[in-house]
Amino acid sequence: MIRVVIVDDDRLVTESLKTILEASEEITVTGTGHSASEAVSLFLQERPDVLLSDIRMGESTGIQAAKEILRQVPDAVILLLTTFSDDDYIREALELGVKGYLIKQNLSAIVPAIRAVSNGQSVFGTEIVGKLNEFIHQPSSSSEKPKCIELSEREEAILLAVANGKNNKEIAQSLFLSEGTVRNYISQLLDKCQVRDRTQLAIFYYQEYQ
Incomplete structure (x- = not known):
């Protein structure tokens, strides 16, 4: 069973997502929240297999929550869900090591995405994938690209x-x-x-x- 925590500042969206996920026999929702601070506290309390979090939540963001969670739990599995296809958010999510980034309207992709990230894969919606090559080669906020040496x-x-x-x-x-x-x-x-x-x-x- 895949244990999931859902965080979205819209309570109706949270309940709708909970209903969609729990319709799958392989997923159970162990907690719901409505702010970035709740995302952090719920994750640390529940230690779910996957955190499903909205991006824009009032004064804070799911990105900020992800950053704090990953600081404390580096192997945390976080799937970001948003209505905004924003390049800066996508780039920041990639740099953080977030496992997935989906556009909220694509509800049919959410269950397969949770299944995939819980199995160690990374998932990005088609709207995001179309932009990856564009900004992945642009200079990032990181000071220098990592370099592999002598790969077999x-x-x-x-x-x-x-x-x-x-x-x-x-x-x-x-x-x-x-x-x-x-x-x-x-x-x-x-x-x-x-x-x-x-x-x-x-x-x-x-x-x-x-």
Whole structure:
């Protein structure tokens, strides 16, 4: 069962999302909130598998909540949901290591997205994907791009698979490896590329190989 916390400043939206998610037999909603501060406190209290959070919430944002959560729990899985397709938000979400960013109107994509991020994949809606190549090559707020050194052919194959959104099981099957071996390779890649997670590995691939 995938445990989810939902945070949106519109209470009707929160209840609607809860209804949609709990219609799936594989998801349970363990808490709901309506502000960025509640997002942080609920996540730390419930430790859900996925936090589903709106972006714009009054005086604060889901980005600020994500930043604080990831500071305390670096492996937190956060899926941002918004009505705003804003480049600055998308770029900041990517740099933080948020696992997904979806446009709120695409309700049919929310359950599959939660399923995917809970399995270690990164998910971005079609509206977002269309912009990735445009701003991923623009200078970011980071001082310098990370550089990988001396990647083996196998490491490059695994990096490509991560960039394509494959989880460890799918990578293992396609490359005839065990899942434990794939995990070890990904740990090596994170270290070599000096990045924090799979999302940033995917970004690195698009920066260096596209």
